Amino acid sequence: MKAVVYRRHGGPEVLTLTERPAADPGPGEVRVRIVVSAVNPTDWKARSGLRAEPGAEVPETVPNQDGAGVVDAVGPDVTGFAPGDRVWTVIAGAYGPLSGTAQEYTVLPAAKLVRLPDGTGFDEGAGFGVPALTAHRALTVAEDGPSRLAPGALDGRTVLVSGGAGAVGNAAIQLARWAGATVVATVSSDEKAALARAAGAQHVVRYPDPELGARIREVAPDGVDVVVEVAAGVNAKLHTEVLRPRGTVAAYGDDRGTGTVALDFGPALWLNARYQFLVLYTVGEDKLRAGAEDVTAAFADGALRLGEDHGVPVHRFSLAETAKAHAASEEGITGKVLIDVSPAG
Template sequence: MRSVVYTKPGDSSVLTLEERPLPEPGPGEVRVRVVVSGVNPTDWKARAGGTYGDGLPFPEITPNQDGAGVVDALGEGVEGLSVGDHVWLYMAAASRPTGTAQEYTVVPAAQAVRLPDGTGFDIGASLGVPAMTAHRALTTHEHGPSRLAPGALTGRTVLVAGGAGAVGHAAIQLARWAGATVITTISSDAKAALATAAGAHHTVNYRSEDAATRIRDIAPDGVDIVVEVSIPQNAGLVAEVLANHGVVSIYANNGGDDATLPIRPNMGINARYQFLLLYTIGDDALRAAAEDVTAALRDGVLPVGEAAGLPLVRFALEETAAAHDAVESDTVGKVLIDVTTE
């Protein structure tokens, strides 16, 4: 089979396309023929040394956590999946060398989730890191909810920072599905159009508007949940617009590793700052996210494509290095790699 691998950390030039033997699933694992591989910032950051440093824990690693495809073989003891099932994959390369930038991959069965009938592989490959991160970000408020479903966020206001990104797109869609009023900050009219297409009720251009005033006009009592991509840049704004007992769910370090928080404004509203990383949130949270995201898919939520607010940018498997570069350079939309035919 064709497999993209790297044997040392570095820039995208360390990625090479090789022929490798077909892997066999062990107990509790499934083999999946990958149709589409999804690329996220975590993928290029891991390849560049952000996860493992100067050394690798495996002789070679195939990158990319997310993907979608067809179950091809079952390991001993696997229940609930059958050969031929269409599935979406998450955390395929988490503490494993078995990412989705290859024609076949082997993953724990729990990390291969059956796609609802009629849900395409492009959607499946766009879930994983973005949708599960968004789910966690929306379920950290001290008063709940801990799960998402229609009505779970009724009466709440959610602010999504950077609504044109993949996590922002998923957060907008999941929050609206769960009944929240959704505000998002964006930096251009084009990104406002994407966020609106995703389902945001209100967009605020933080470059041309007084963002705090606009958000307070929309939500006089403040916002209950902030899905935050850049707390170093947004700490002041967040403190101005957060509601009493509001939570700021921080899932990225865009803007730097250090942030300064204004203490008195946050203290006065009993603010909560919840950091989150998908790889360490625990099996219960991952399971809840996988179940709720799949339920949203059954309701027709989380579509992709420009009309749905998330343009698709496609590459061939042999162009995986270029796909990584596209994500690293902040290409707008979802970067996908076509691996095999449907």
Template sequence: MKAIVYTKTGDPSVLTLVEREAPVPGEGEVRVRVAVSGVNPTDWKTRGGAGPEGAMPHPEIVPNVDGAGVVDAVGAGVSHVAAGDRVWFFLAGFAHAAGGSAQELTVLPGERVVPLPDGIGFDAGASMGVPAMTAHRALTVAEGGPERLAPGALAGRTVLVAGGAGAVGHAAIQLARWAGATVITTISSPEKARLAQAAGAHHAVNYREGGTAERIRSLAPGGVDLVVEVAPGPNAALNAKVLANHGAVAVYATDGGDTIALPIVPAIVANVRYQFLLLYTIRPDALAAAVEDVTAALRDGALPVGEDAGLPLTRFPLARTADAHAAVEGGAVGKVVIDVG
């Protein structure tokens, strides 16, 4: 079978197309014939050496943690999926060197393989994982909950999504809207505003035009209940001005710098909560909740992808995985996917 591997960290040129033996699923494992591999910033950062001192956790790594395809075989003890089932999967390759999705067949722990609802395509399935599950966690960390998402779970709440045209921002808009929130997003151009509103945002505020806090406050006079934050450093002062009492900021990235200068007194007065999150290290029960709720949102048709849904897709064949990584690293708008099968 064909696979993309790297044996040292570095720029996209370290990615190589090879032929390897098909992996065999062990107990509790599932082998998936990959149709579409999703590429996320975490994939190129890991390949680039984001780990401690750029260390390789394994001698050879297959990249990309998200994907979708068809179950090819199952190991002993697996009962929730069977050969022939259409599935989406997440955290492929995490603590499992050969499990990345940039290959024709991948073996994963069974709990990371999820049935894909009828009528939902592989593009959508491969776009869940990191973006949708991160967004789910960000939307469920506020004081007073909710801890789960479903229609009505965020009714009466106002959610501010920073960077609504990104993959996580896009999923956060869709999930928040599905759960009944009023959704405001900040973007940097009219084109990104169009994409965020296609995803379901009620309001898009271009922060390059100035007066961002005042415009958000005019849309949410009582303040914002929850911020899904991609740039906590640059946006710290803005968040302090727009958060409601007992508001929360869910931080999932460090765009614009890896430090925050917080205005402490306003945060104290408003009982503000900052929650930092990383999909790889959240509790297993939070992962399981995200899987269930994201799948329910997929079933409801709440998580479409593509230009009309506000998430343009840029496609590459497996042999051009290096170009796919370079596109994501270069800030491609929307979602980059790799056609594997």
């Protein structure tokens, strides 16, 4: 089978297309023929090595956490899946260095697979994995809020989505609207404002703006319940300007930041503000499973969709162009980067 691998940390150029044997599934495992793989920032950050020395050698690794495809074979003791089932993956690459989705077949534990509902495409299954699970967690950590999402779960709540045209921002808007929230999104351009509105945000505000907090308060005079935050450091002051008492900041990124978040203690104290930092790799299997179930329900309801008319332009690459796909994501292309791995049929 064809697979993309890297053997050392570095730029997209370390990714090479090679031939590897397709592994057989062991006990509790499932082999999936990947139809679509997706690229997220976590994928190129892992490839580049984050804090590792450039060029440091690593075990042969297949990149990409997210993908969708068709069950090809099941191992002993597997129930709930059969060959031919359409599925999407839950942080596939975290299972092992050779379990990523930038290959024609991958073998995963059954617990890392979720059935795709009828009517939901492989693009959605691959494209919303990490972003939607991150957004789900962000929307379910508030002290006074729900722990699960469903229609009506966020009725009466106001959610501020920082970076409403990003992948997680888009998923947060779509999921929050599905659950009944009023959504305010911040964006940096008119083009991104159009995408946030297409995703479903009822209110969109531009930054930078010294009056950004006041503009958000105009549409949420009592304050926002949850901030889904991609830029924790640079927006720390904004949080205390717009949060309601006992409001929550769910921080998954520090874009444009320094890696250090400085909080104004007094205002945060009197608000009883809650900060929840989140990353999927250590969130816990129970949280991942809950998120996967709710995201799948949103898929079934048609509430999570890709495409520019849903606020997510799609950029397609072939498996042989995986390096170009990583470069596009790393360079900050707006929208979703997808890789066509094998035919859908």
